[in-house]
Amino acid sequence: MTVALVLVSHSALVARGTAELAAQMAPDVRLLPAGGLPVGDGEEIGTSLDRVLDAVTEGLADGDVVVLTDLGSAVLTAETALEMLDDDDARRVRTPSAPFVEGAVAAAVAAQQGGDVDAVANAAEAAGRPADGGAPGSPLGAPAPAPTGDDAGGHAAEAPGHPAGGDTPGDVVRATAVLRNPLGLHARPAALLARHVAATGVPVRVQGVDGASVLGLMALGAVGGDELTIEASGPGAAEVVAGVVELVEGGFGEA
Amino acid sequence: MGLDVGWAQEWVRRTARVVAEHRAELSELDRAIGDGDHGENLNRGFTAVVAKLDALDPPPAQVGDVLKLVATTLMSTVGGAAGPLYGTAYLRAAKVTGLDELDAAAVVAMVEAGLEGIVARGKAVPGEKTMVDAWTPAANAAQAAAADGADPAGVLDAAARAAEEGAVATDPLVATKGRASYLGERSAGHRDPGAASSALVLRAAAEAASGTGTGAS
Numbered sequence: 001m002t003v004a005l006v007l008v009s010h011s012a013l014v015a016r017g018t019a020e021l022a023a024q025m026a027p028d029v030r031l032l033p034a035g036g037l038p039v040g041d042g043e044e045i046g047t048s049l050d051r052v053l054d055a056v057t058e059g060l061a062d063g064d065v066v067v068l069t070d071l072g073s074a075v076l077t078a079e080t081a082l083e084m085l086d087d088d089d090a091r092r093v094r095t096p097s098a099p100f101v102e103g104a105v106a107a108a109v110a111a112q113q114g115g116d117v118d119a120v121a122n123a124a125e126a127a128g129r130p131a132d133g134g135a136p137g138s139p140l141g142a143p144a145p146a147p148t149g150d151d152a153g154g155h156a157a158e159a160p161g162h163p164a165g166g167d168t169p170g171d172v173v174r175a176t177a178v179l180r181n182p183l184g185l186h187a188r189p190a191a192l193l194a195r196h197v198a199a200t201g202v203p204v205r206v207q208g209v210d211g212a213s214v215l216g217l218m219a220l221g222a223v224g225g226d227e228l229t230i231e232a233s234g235p236g237a238a239e240v241v242a243g244v245v246e247l248v249e250g251g252f253g254e255a
Numbered sequence: 256m257g258l259d260v261g262w263a264q265e266w267v268r269r270t271a272r273v274v275a276e277h278r279a280e281l282s283e284l285d286r287a288i289g290d291g292d293h294g295e296n297l298n299r300g301f302t303a304v305v306a307k308l309d310a311l312d313p314p315p316a317q318v319g320d321v322l323k324l325v326a327t328t329l330m331s332t333v334g335g336a337a338g339p340l341y342g343t344a345y346l347r348a349a350k351v352t353g354l355d356e357l358d359a360a361a362v363v364a365m366v367e368a369g370l371e372g373i374v375a376r377g378k379a380v381p382g383e384k385t386m387v388d389a390w391t392p393a394a395n396a397a398q399a400a401a402a403d404g405a406d407p408a409g410v411l412d413a414a415a416r417a418a419e420e421g422a423v424a425t426d427p428l429v430a431t432k433g434r435a436s437y438l439g440e441r442s443a444g445h446r447d448p449g450a451a452s453s454a455l456v457l458r459a460a461a462e463a464a465s466g467t468g469t470g471a472s
Contacts, residue, residue, distance in 0.1 A: 045292075047334055047335075049342075072433060076336055076340065
């Protein structure tokens with residue numbers, strides 16, 4: 001079941017621009033801008049119930065929908081639209097409370113990674129909270145100042161939440177890699193790295209933040225020439241760390 | 256005598272005239288503590304309502320038919336918070352006015368339904384400097400007037416007066432809802448535009464019922 005994003009902004013430009021931004025990091029996700037208010041032949045600042053309804057309906061045709069809104073009255077319009085859906089459809093829609101652009105990016109990445117509608121909505125809301133280095137659903141939670149092995153539920157075949165008691169602290173695989181591309185961990189490379197890490201299913205820390213969190217990686221503000229410390233533990237750690245090093249040193253296609 | 260679909264149509268047309276006449280003033284209020292477009296938005300909405308009303312074929316039979324048309328048109332054409340808020344108010348009002356004629360009790364129910372719609376949609380409580388600060392006293396006054404034996408026109412007059420007083424009472428309030436809440440303390444000393452327009456809407460209802468006033472003030 002895919003999740004589409006409907007982006008409700010008072011500005012058609014903001015909605016479309018945000019869709020473009022998010023698409024960079026989530027090329028396979030349906031992003032449906034629904035901004036601005038059609039007036040006569042043109043468009044004005046405002047939100048359009050009809051536009052929102054059309055976008056939500058389009059999203060619902062192929063899966064579930066997460067609706068992101070910018071300012072308060074966009075929420076009112078979105079909620080009015082939802083009330084016009086039948087109950088079964090309404091159940092497949094979420095309207096998380098999130099900052100518009102950051103929430104759209106986080107949600108798009110979560111959708112790209114195959115998250116269900118609740119995971120995608122949670123990702124949007126987490127974008128509005130202070131970065132704690134942990135993406136929602138990540139087994140890592142808050143970063144530790146020094147690496148430890150006891151929060152790794154790391155076996156890819158096991159569900160997250162594997163009890164920490166059995167893990168030994170000595171399992172940490174650590175490596176460093178220097179960013180070669182001038183802009184470092186900006187949006188696109190951060191997304192590539194996060195998707196790579198998420199796909200392995202192995203919890204990885206990059207400079208202490210969750211390697212599967214796009215926003216966490218971007219928040220590092222790491223630029224070309226910076227050295228990143230990469231750590232993982234448990235089964236598959238060595239291979240994953242090597243893979244991350246390769247990505248970083250490969251310059252993400254920008255060096 | 257009860258208020259019928261003819262009254263409802265007259266209410267809508269008066270509202271459109273009044274909103275057009277006051278649009279600059281409403282936008283000015285909105286410029287002080289909002290995004291400056293309340294007057295234009297409502298004017299666009301009610302202009303569209305009148306056009307749709309004129310084009311309705313067959314013509315509306317019940318009061319609720321007219322109110323529902325207002326609701327859906329405003330929802331689709333008014334781009335700010337006012338669209339969903341007024342739209343839901345009129346929609347809820349339409350649900351309780353599927354009648355050929357409204358007596359005093361039905362008028363009270365209509366005003367109360369309008370308030371419920373605004374509260375359900377916007378989740379404001381009295382004192383936050385919003386439309387609720389006009390509609391709440393209006394609903395209370397309507398109920399009191401009906402209990403005192405007023406006729407439908409009297410009920411609406413009481414509601415309108417309470418809404419007007421309620422709008423003025425928003426002047427000193429600090430907004431904790433809507434775009435004005437971004438201004439914090441600086442929102443005090445300005446009338447809330449949604450409360451001001453609500454007073455105009457309810458006064459138009461009263462004048463349509465009593466056949467007095469010119470739709471201008």
